[in-house]
Amino acid sequence: MSSQINQYDSSISELESLLSQLSLTNEQHNLATTLPSLIYGLQSCKQAISDTTSSHEIRVHCWELVTKAGEICANSAKNAVSRDAIGSSGTIELVTGFLKLNYRNESPSSNVQCLRVLANLCINHEKNRQKTLNSGGISAILSILKHNNDLDVLRTGAGALLNAGLEYDPVNIEIARIDGLSTLSKILEPNNILLNNIENIDAARTTVHFTTRVFSNIASSDEGIKRFADGRVLSPLIHLLSHASSAKATEDDVDILENVVEILENVALDNEKVQEIIVREGLFTNLLDYLEHAKSPSENNEKLKKQYGEWKAVVLKVIVSTTMSDNNMTPLFENEIILKRFFGWLSIGPSRDDLQICADTNCVKLVHEFKVVESLVNALKTSENNIKLQHAVVGIIKNLAIPVQNKSLIGSHGIIELVSPLLDPEVIQPIQLGVIGILKHLSSGDVLNSKRIILGEKSYTSETAMETKPPTPLVRLLILTQKTDDISIRSEGTRTLVNLIKTSVSAAKTQQTHVLDVTTLRSILNTSEIIRPIYDMIIESKYPVLQNEGVIGLTLLVLDDSAKSKERNHTLYFLTNNNTQVSEPNVVDPDNSSNVASSSSTATSISPLLDSLLVIMVNNKDKYPDEIRHNVCVLLEKAIEASNDSYKKYFRDHIKKLLVPLLDPNRVRPISDTLKSDFEKLMQSLT
Structure with missing residues (x-):
């Protein structure tokens, strides 16, 4: 074998001898002095591998030498002292070249060691990170990951990208720019890695964890966030959310779950394109499943249980933002299954403590933090002849109107005037009942809303205006309760009248309305x-x-x-x-x-x-x-x-x-x- 190699280039034999010596000695101590010879020999190996006339035996042997040399360099680079010398020796450029030659994984062990070299050289070392970027190392790593399913290669490659991009945006921007997210997404898809490597689950989890951290790095920049508006990226990410929080999940999955939630918060909360993809790709139900079914894998770990509650709060924000996206409201609100689940959170019972926390604060957050009333108003204004949309929006507003903190703000957006025409007798009963619920909740203890119901939203002073004045919400309510045979409408309508009486009679002079107005309200009632x-x-x-x-x-x-x-x-x-x-x-x-x-x-x-x-x-x-x-x-x-x-x-x-x-x-x-x-x-x- 050696004679064959010497016929190609005697320097390969010298490399073989050098590697044997380094293996027997303290490689960290001796590597610095032998780096030029090592690089020279590796360059000869690269030439031999690249030469199409080289025999199979020569290629195999050269890859073996590359593997040994890579292992020595990677081990030495664990020590921060060695990173300057190795990085400035041309090793990064040479290793990148080997990765490009080996993208089809002709030698898996060589790929692993070359990736280890880059991973270790980039630890807390911006110069080496930039050299990796300049040499095409990032694209070479992604190419390796794209064309390989070997778990060791995937794990080491993900680790290399993580170390290279840790607090170093140029690398993360490059990963995003060259469509690296879609390449990495295959690692996140549970069916590809986690479920296919049960016998080596620890390595599989590590691989996925490294990849989620790379995603987190990319999601920390505005440019990176744009790249998440891709179904190929979002689908595996949200599928991973479901997997990491399933009944089979363990505490070892917690780190993965934490990263996924953080990524979703960064990329989906204020990004309508991402939100539309979530709905279009059928991923919205995965978010619902997580919120409803995810439980801490350890009932005795109070800290972990608290974390799960915090993560659910984040996912809830994503759900709400997605729901209120202009282009999502119609498809989501026409989906009766989704709507039932959504309404369930707004009136969740005490049997689910984990969701009760969300329910207690959710309605207030929806109105005050997420400003959903504006979106609901817009939806109602464009909902003519769309019964499903009207029913959905009315149902949401009814539940949002329950908390005291919400009543004034909801009323100030003209909701009362907007929904009261839906009390007309020709409107279907469920919508009528929902509108009555809105009026009942908004009038409870709020004199300004009661005034809006009794007198109407606007004032009419001229004779012409009086002639064309539409019926007030109160008049519409009275007409409906008199004409209907539906007991629930009559009962709830009458309870609304009682609320109006309670509020107007008990209204203090200090409330935000004139005493004369309160007297007028009482007189009408x-x-x-x-x-x-x-x-x-x-x-x-x-x-x-x-x-x-x-x-x-x-x-x-x-x-x-x-x-x-x-x-x-x-x-x-x-x-x-x-x-x-x-x-x-x-x-x-x-x-x-x-x-x-x-x-x-x-x-x-x-x-x-x-x-x-x-x-x-x-x-x-x-x-x-x-x-x-x-x-x-x-x-x-x-x-x-x-x-x-x-x-x-x-x-x-x-x-x-x-x-x-x-x-x-x-x-x-x-x-x-x-x-x-x-x-x-x-x-x-x-x-």
């Missing part, structure tokens, strides 16, 4: 058109909780100052009118709220409303809790206080005879001291 649905809910509802809300609403109205300024107190009128149908459901515009609807006549011995209240108070069937019975007593007591002599006589005639047995100390069914006190106060008010 204290009318028969508003009281009638509450009247119906108390009489007809099978649910004490709904009846209780109606009782509270009437109590506030009967006490309100606006009742004193009218010809009659409408609540007292309903409480004392014996007609089974007190008034026709004739809705008028609140601007002309003095119009009182006409009465009709099927007389009974007692007002249906008062009769229902007394049934609750007496509670013969033990259906009603003491709370609602107490509230009925308060309503009746306050109604009596507001009554003239005629009304008082009516109440006395119908209530007193029922109170006497309730206060009998010898009654079989005792009552609580609190309720007894309520009955006594009510009896006192009748005297």
Whole structure:
């Protein structure tokens, strides 16, 4: 063999001898003095390998020598002291040349050692990193990785790229520029490496971990982020997220998972192109799966469990940003499966503590940090005839309107005016019910939103404007609740009316509206058109909780100052009118709220409303809790206080005879001291 090589170039024989000597001695100490001879011999090997006339035996032997020389140089480069000498000797350029010759992996062991040389020389050494870049070393490494599946080669190559680009942007920019991300993505795809190397899983994990760190380096620059807008890159990355958080994941996968989440945060949070690819490539459900199913592999590791919670918060941000991308809203909101899962987070139950943390803060973050209201408004404005989109957007707004912190901001974006036309009778029931939910939530405790619902969003002053003024949200709500046979719409619509009453009556003078406006709101609400649905809910509802809300609403109205300024107190009128149908459901515009609807006549011995209240108070069937019975007593007591002599006589005639047995100390069914006190106060008010 040696004679054959000498026929080509005797320097190869000299290299063989030199390598034998270095192997027997302290190679770090002797390498510096022998580098010129080593480089010369390796150059001869390169010529022999490149020569198409060289025999197979010569090529094999030369690759063996390259492997030995590479191992010696790589080991020496572990020592920081050696990196200057080796880097300035031409080794980097020569090693890069060998990688280019060996891209088909003719000698896997040679590739491994050459890659080790570059990896170790680039540790904390910018000059060597730049030389690697200048010599074409980065493209050579990527070419090796592209054409090889050998795990050792892949691991070492990924490590070389990592060391070369660590805190050195020129290398990372080059990797991105020459489409290195798509080459490296094959390593991230779980089916390629992790699942195909179960017998050598530690090496496989290391390979993937190195690669995710390379991705992290690239994702730290604006130029690098642009290169992630590629389905070939994003798909393996998000598939890896699913794999690293699956039920089979272990603590050894945690580092990989952490890197993937960091990458997604950098490249997807504010990048609409990336977000559109996530949806287009069907990767959105992978993100949903992660948020819903990922769990810490160690239940006893509290620190790790906390990390998982933090990572879920990041992925949640990505999900929300992706959902709110203009080009994604329609395809996502038309996907009923995705929508159901999305809504689930906004109202997640306490059984999932990990998601509850997201749910508790998610709605507030969506509105205040992600500014999703603007996107939802735009979606609604362009959703005409798109029922699925309308249903989806309305459902999201309804849930977002629940937190107190969100009400004012959502209302200020004109949402009330925008959604109220969807209360029209021809709109489908689920959308109507969602809009009522929005109004109910936004009006709860927020006087400005209540004003928007009652008076409308805009002011109309000229006669022309008055003639063309659209119905206010309140008028639309009243029309719908009167015309519908749907119990849920009637109940929720009436609960919204009660919310409006509560908010307007309790509005402090310091709130962001004029006192005159609050008085106007109260005056509009204290009318028969508003009281009638509450009247119906108390009489007809099978649910004490709904009846209780109606009782509270009437109590506030009967006490309100606006009742004193009218010809009659409408609540007292309903409480004392014996007609089974007190008034026709004739809705008028609140601007002309003095119009009182006409009465009709099927007389009974007692007002249906008062009769229902007394049934609750007496509670013969033990259906009603003491709370609602107490509230009925308060309503009746306050109604009596507001009554003239005629009304008082009516109440006395119908209530007193029922109170006497309730206060009998010898009654079989005792009552609580609190309720007894309520009955006594009510009896006192009748005297």
